[in-house]
Amino acid sequence: MSRLYFCILSLLLIALALADSEYNERLVLEPLPQGSLLASFNFRSNASLTSFEKQHFRYIPRSLGQILQHAKTKELHLRFSSGRWDAESWGARPWGGVKEGGTGVELWAWVEADTDEEYKWITLNHALSGLFCASLNFIDSTRTTRPLTAFDPVGDHSQTATPKLHLLHGTLPREVVCTENLTPFLKLLPCKGKAGISTLLDGHKLFDASWQTMSVDVRPVCPKDESSCIVEMEQTVNMVLDIERSKRPYADNPIPRPIPTEELICDTSKPYSSLDACYPLDISTAQSWSLSDIFGRLIKGSCLATDTSGKPTESLCIKVPNKHRIDTSEGSIERIDPSEDERCYVLPSTELFEMTLHQQDNQAVVSRPIPPLYASRSFTGHGQERGGVQTLLTNPSRDAPISFIYFETLPWFMKPYIHTLKAQSITSLSSLQEDIITSIYYRPALDRQRGTQLELQITVPPASTVRLTYDFEKAILRYTEYPPDANRGFDVAPAVIRILPDPSRQRPEAEYLRTTSLLLSLPTPDFSMPYNVIILTSTVMALAFGSIYNLLVRRFVGADEVERYDWGKFKAKIRGRLAVLRDRLLGRDLHADHEKKIQ
Numbered sequence: 101m102s103r104l105y106f107c108i109l110s111l112l113l114i115a116l117a118l119a120d121s122e123y124n125e126r127l128v129l130e131p132l133p134q135g136s137l138l139a140s141f142n143f144r145s146n147a148s149l150t151s152f153e154k155q156h157f158r159y160i161p162r163s164l165g166q167i168l169q170h171a172k173t174k175e176l177h178l179r180f181s182s183g184r185w186d187a188e189s190w191g192a193r194p195w196g197g198v199k200e201g202g203t204g205v206e207l208w209a210w211v212e213a214d215t216d217e218e219y220k221w222i223t224l225n226h227a228l229s230g231l232f233c234a235s236l237n238f239i240d241s242t243r244t245t246r247p248l249t250a251f252d253p254v255g256d257h258s259q260t261a262t263p264k265l266h267l268l269h270g271t272l273p274r275e276v277v278c279t280e281n282l283t284p285f286l287k288l289l290p291c292k293g294k295a296g297i298s299t300l301l302d303g304h305k306l307f308d309a310s311w312q313t314m315s316v317d318v319r320p321v322c323p324k325d326e327s328s329c330i331v332e333m334e335q336t337v338n339m340v341l342d343i344e345r346s347k348r349p350y351a352d353n354p355i356p357r358p359i360p361t362e363e364l365i366c367d368t369s370k371p372y373s374s375l376d377a378c379y380p381l382d383i384s385t386a387q388s389w390s391l392s393d394i395f396g397r398l399i400k401g402s403c404l405a406t407d408t409s410g411k412p413t414e415s416l417c418i419k420v421p422n423k424h425r426i427d428t429s430e431g432s433i434e435r436i437d438p439s440e441d442e443r444c445y446v447l448p449s450t451e452l453f454e455m456t457l458h459q460q461d462n463q464a465v466v467s468r469p470i471p472p473l474y475a476s477r478s479f480t481g482h483g484q485e486r487g488g489v490q491t492l493l494t495n496p497s498r499d500a501p502i503s504f505i506y507f508e509t510l511p512w513f514m515k516p517y518i519h520t521l522k523a524q525s526i527t528s529l530s531s532l533q534e535d536i537i538t539s540i541y542y543r544p545a546l547d548r549q550r551g552t553q554l555e556l557q558i559t560v561p562p563a564s565t566v567r568l569t570y571d572f573e574k575a576i577l578r579y580t581e582y583p584p585d586a587n588r589g590f591d592v593a594p595a596v597i598r599i600l601p602d603p604s605r606q607r608p609e610a611e612y613l614r615t616t617s618l619l620l621s622l623p624t625p626d627f628s629m630p631y632n633v634i635i636l637t638s639t640v641m642a643l644a645f646g647s648i649y650n651l652l653v654r655r656f657v658g659a660d661e662v663e664r665y666d667w668g669k670f671k672a673k674i675r676g677r678l679a680v681l682r683d684r685l686l687g688r689d690l691h692a693d694h695e696k697k698i699q
Contacts, residue, residue: 122146123159123290123404127297129418130466132190135344135387136310137394140194141297141337143289149320149329160318160333161288163231168318171224174265175210175255176318178228180277180285183311183340184616190340191468197612199336200313202594204275204617205234208251210265221268233280239270242512245553248541250507250598252610255319256329271509273591273617277314279303285314288335289403296403296447297415300395301337305346312339347393390456399453405446414444419466420457427456441466470496472599472607473504473560477615484574484623489516491568491595491615492526495560503538503559505598506568510552511590512545513575514620520571527564535559536566547575574622582624592618 123145130138145159157165168176179201185193193200207228213219221244229236247269257265282303286293293299306312315336322329366378373379392398405415414435418426419442428434431448447453473495480488495502510516523536536558543553560566583590594614601610 124407124413125297125403125405125415127300127416129416130468131420132340132468134189135342136190137341137343137346137389138190138194139300139337139339139341139394141301141335143298143335145290145333146321146330147333149322149331152331159290160331164288164316164318164333167224167227167231171220171227172212173209173220173224173318174212174257174261174320175253176316177208177254178232178316179206179313180204180232180234180275180281180315181206181313181614182277182307183309185311185340187471187474187613192471193611193613194338195336196609197614198610199315199317199338200612200614201315202271202273202596202614202617204271204273204277204591204593205236206269206271206593207236207239208247208267208269210253210255210257210267212261212264213266214264216266219266219268225270232284235272235275236270238272241550242548243272243509243551244268244270245509245543245551247507247553248555249505249557250555250596253319254317255332256322257320258322269509271593273593277312278307281314282306285316285335285337288316291403295401296405297399298403299400300391300397302396305341305395306337306339308345309339309341312337341394343387343389343394346395347387347389388457388459391454399447401450401452402447405449412446412449415447416453416455417442417444418455418457421466425458427458429454471613472497472611473502473597473613475595475597475613475615477595477618479618479620480569481571484621486571486573487620488520488569488571489618492565493558493560493568494565495562498563500602501559501561503557503600503602505600506554506556506558507596507598508552508554509593510545510554510572511592511620512547512549512551513577513590513622514552514572514592515545515575516552516554516570516572518542518570520569522570523558523566523568525561525564525566528561574620576623579625579627579630582627586622586624586627589619589621592620 123143125141125143127142128138128140130140132138147156147158147160151158152160152165153169155162155165155169167173181201181203185200187193207225209221209224211219211221211224222240225236225239228234246267251267251269253265253267282301286298286301289296289298291298293301313336315334317332317334317336319332320329321332361378364378365381366373367381370379399416402412402415405413407413412433419440420426421441422436422438422443426443428445429448429452431451432453433446435444435446437443445453445455473493475491475493477489477491480490491506493506518540521537521540525536537556538559539557541553541555543550545552556568558566558568594617597613597615599607599611599613601608
């Protein structure tokens with residue numbers, strides 16, 4: 101009886117554990133135009149809010165969970181990004197731009213505190229800096245802002261906790277994302293990158309991509325009655341790989357180099373095609389490729405790829421036309437969705453998995469949706485004293501306007517003139533600025549204390565392009581505030597654009613996109629001058645000190661006070677030395693002669 105009771109209790113505990121925690125992962129591959137491949141990795145872990153607060157960690161890592169609890173962070177969003185998404189060629193961003201960030205590192209979180217002075221924002225930055233091997237500890241007050249409308253909480257927060265939540269946002273556009281950030285990212289996964297789709301993540305392939313972003317999102321998810329809330333942690337890796345470049349063996353080409361001229365396949369249909377003028381022929385879309393060619397390795401089994409009932413789940417999907425031929429390893433299960441041109445596979449539990457996509461034609465790429473907005477930002481003007489910023493915003497829709505929030509964070513040494521802010525439609529000159537910019541929030545900068553915050557709500561008419569411009573003044577820094585490579589310039593964080601939801605346009609949720617970062621050139625002093633001043637000052641001090649020291653230490657006497665030298669004694673001494681030397685050469689025994697003289 102006791103044994104039966106023990107078995108029933110064990111089964112109940114296992115069922116509660118499965119209901120309490122859940123983990124699933126999925127990789128979606130999608131060929132893009134111009135011989136590119138979009139790879140989207142998604143890892144999702146769940147845990148009940150009760151077990152999370154009691155620090156009973158299973159799939160959510162303890163290292164991150166304790167940091168969030170100590171810093172009283174209720175919702176966290178962390179981004180590592182590099183490269184540029186080519187919206188004109190690749191279409192809309194994956195995940196609607198929600199899982200991507202600006203160039204470098206971007207962090208925003210909702211921190212619980214009774215007053216503004218009690219939040220542990222700095223503590224959170226320092227702890228995440230050590231966990232992810234990044235420079236998040238440099239996000240200080242000058243790089244921190246409090247957006248009003250650019251971000252909304254994604255999680256479900258209780259009505260009692262919402263008034264105590266403070267949104268803080270920080271960026272590091274200068275941060276270089278590298279393998280040191282990928283390794284701790286993989287350590288947060290249950291299988292630590294040793295099994296499942298995470299085995300494909302290799303630093304050499306990931307950071308050789310044309311565009312890549314890594315994200316970590318932690319948020320609470322509650323039903324309407326708030327009966328059984330869970331804490332959801334989602335990790336994503338999105339990258340765009342060049343198929344032809346990825347297929348080159350890493351051992352033969354450890355440093356990416358262009359293809360030699362004699363190996364280029366030229367498009368001879370061009371009128372300027374000749375021996376010294378070659379336009380490369382785009383044949384990448386017609387190439388066959390496999391997982392080992394693109395990622396340099398195979399998938400090592402599956403990682404917890406089961407649902408709550410114990411059935412295996414699909415971990416790999418590829419979006420290609422159904423008529424296309426794909427070969428996979430034995431032991432995998434294929435499911436074809438004829439309505440969406442998508443195939444998904446259940447990976448074998450322990451065996452290696454390989455997938456080969458055979459040669460295809462140019463029409464085999466599934467078309468991606470058009471992005472809702474195109475945005476580009478650049479500097480204008482010249483000189484080291486003033487400048488300007490120009491942002492081009494294009495609405496590709498021909499029948500509906502688009503509304504969005506334009507959010508910028510500028511460093512304190514870049515001081516904009518708000519009275520010069522102008523928004524003008526290039527294609528429709530009849531549009532007034534009041535019709536384009538509907539609201540403005542501006543928070544000026546304080547020298548060496550905080551940066552400038554600018555939030556605009558903008559509406560772009562259909563099939564129109566709006567030019568947003570303003571002027572700014574460059575501040576002069578102290579020479580100790582310049583970085584070692586001061587002549588390179590200072591990085592300005594990308595602008596964040598939040599496209600407001602529009603249910604009538606089949607856009608029920610907000611979408612995001614970021615512009616590229618900017619490189620600001622400031623007046624730079626001649627750093628060799630301090631060195632020259634130090635050398636000159638040291639020389640003058642040495643000459644002055646030497647002269648004064650000689651005056652203090654040296655003793656001066658008259659010429660008549662010096663004793664005259666006796667030249668006779670000197671000559672006698674020289675003769676004696678010569679006589680001793682002569683006797684030694686002749687071999688005379690000086691000691692015997694001395695004894696004879698004594699006798």
